[in-house]
Amino acid sequence: MTDAPGIRIEGSLTLEGWPVFDGLSLEIAAGAWTAVLGPSGVGKSSLLRIAAGLLGAPDFTGNVAISDGRPLEGRIAWMAQSDLLLPWASVRDNVVIGARLRRGKPDLARADAALEAVGIAEKAAQLPAKLSGGQRQRAALARTLYEDRPVVLLDEPFSALDALTRTRLQDLAHRVLEGRTVVMVTHEPLEALRLAEKVFVMGAGGVAEAGVPAAPAPREAGDAEVLRLQAELLARLAEAA
């Protein structure tokens, strides 16, 4: 992904009359994995929605600047905690839903390749109801891959999964999203430290960058530096809350 841009978000957010953040400034590096941590209600998910263009004036006043100067529209893929699979469509049809929504011709071969890449090729013809929680999130990841966007926004995508499945999916996501500008909102310090090149902690006082292990991602959960930084991150999160 040579065209994966960096993103700078600056501004203030007010939701239903309540100030969520004020004078925030966040720099997201091009082609890297950035994690944003913070207590609930601090506006982490809103940040992604601002980047995705789902949230704007009058709630958000400020600026979303793209490093290559081109608009982000049409260059974003979105993956949320809920897999958002359509229950009436087969897994394969869910993967190509973007093409159908844009009234284009779905590339079924590429859809099957995406399902192959996430390891559920044999589920292509099934309805989502037949899939386990982990398989469903794999299907959502395949849909994200099919979209093939330089910027990927992840809103706690693995938080509903059990620990083992989560670890596997983190590794998988890291491998298949390599080279893209990834912004992941999470409440889990370990997840951030395993995957991200940059970690930010969002609190009432603003955004602060936190330390990241020197080893390349994805890092082992038992890595000494990961564990040390995890303790540090937890302390900072407690402070921010």
Add this chain to the structure above:
Amino acid sequence: MIRPLVTAAGFLVLWEVIVRVTEVPSFIFPSPIAVAEAFWVSRELIGWNFLITFTEVICGLVLGTLFGASNALLLIRSPAARRWLLPFIVFTQAVPVFLIAPVLIYALGFGIFSKIVMTTLVVYFPVTAAFYDGLRRTDPGWLEMARVMGASPRAALWKIRVPAALPAFGSGLRMAAAYAPVGAIMGEWIAASQGLGYQIDYANGRTKTALAFALTVVIALMGVTLYWLVGKLVKRMTRWAGDSTL
């Protein structure tokens, strides 16, 4: 399937026994055998009038469903329609259909046309209300995903909102199927020269009670069959939703 039939058979035997023991006159309370006899004797009359009523019911059901579904789509697409139309639709439902019936009959005549319109009116509201509600309750996450993917509102409506609302639409349709015969029969009862509702009124007026019973059974069977058929159709349409819809 067997158990309700056994219950029905038991009920018929009990009915026959009560009539024989009490020796109640047939014009007050006919026995099942007398009803069956009346059915057989008048089978041509019943068959012809069944066709009339059935035509009214089916036409009304189709028209009411088309009208209701397109109204629900209009309401979801247009804020102006919501402001101008929605209160009016609710208001019309506050007027009982049998009060509008005489007006419809004056305007449209004694024939089947006024009955089709009445059935349409009866069918229209449950379909509109249920479908509109389903369209409105679409998971906002799906709609946001569609927006991020670059979908037009129109594409999001047809690819996401409408399929997501099909179970709700199905519930409305099933309810409409149960009500539809009521609309047609009510119209025939008030003023008509043919149809099952008219024939019941006619038979009652001549103390042909057994025939009135036979006609009532035909109406009930039509209602149940219609409900069952529409239920099957709805189930096929929304198989993915499992048994969550009734």
